[in-house]
Amino acid sequence: MPELPEVETLVRGVREELVGQSFVNVSFFRADIREPIPVARLKEILTAQPVHSVTRRGKYMLIHTSQGALGVHLGMSGKFVLSEKHEPHVLHTHAIFELGDGREFRFIDPRRFGRLFSIETKELDLHPFLAKLGVEPLDLGVNLQKHLFVDSRSRSQGVKVFLMDSSVVVGVGNIYASESLWRARINPHTSAKQITLKMYSKLSQKIIEVLSEAINAGGTTLRDYRNKDGNPGYFQTNLAVYGREAKPCLKCGAKIIKTTQAARSTYQCPVCQK
């Protein structure tokens, strides 16, 4: 399940390989994944002119040309891998973006929770998928603790659910929400509006820390992806609570408990996170 660090790693790799390159052909093997794919428009955008930049907004990757941009969301099981043209297609390959040198980018997504869509340059931040996104936690110009504090004043829901609201802050999914709350010693069930500015300050620091560590552990090139069938896997390392139900807390030894919030699993230490 790709979260912000995985997408950032992907973006860096794709940027390295693609900027200045042009696609000679773009093929789609189904008309829709999650929504209908704007096939004709994407072909116009992606062929006949080079990619000039590759950016990220939340968990969306944007590949820009002078005609517009391709938007990609990996969903749950999406992969964007670099292959040689002669390599056989793996199951669930939905799109292929061919470069002139025999290599091709392939979009593979078994569960089809992902997205491929087009964006017009003039409405980059107005696109429905991007317009309502919250702040970027790793943007140095963003005062994360202040945003969290202000946005939570009228929120009675648990702080973990609040953190996962992408209209508040992007990129904090189920895994890193649990991890950052454990590091900050905050109970995920505490009402978001009851968290003080001081606690949000600590939490923000931990969010940034855990996301940065994951990015640093992720390597910087696409080769990390294609060498093992597109599966990163690195981000599963060093998880202190997520997926560790009944195992000992790494700080105090108490058994990690698993609860449910908004139909999602939450992991926490019952002793450290009161």
Add this chain to the structure above:
DNA sequence: ATTTTCTCCTGCATGC
């Protein structure tokens, strides 16, 4: 306005 539930989908773990 806020919050929860539903929805999409396949792979994998579990249990008999």
Add this chain to the structure above:
DNA sequence: TGCATGCAGGAGAAAA
């Protein structure tokens, strides 16, 4: 071994 069952999950939409 094989089959049925249930769960996982990002985020928009719908419902509450």
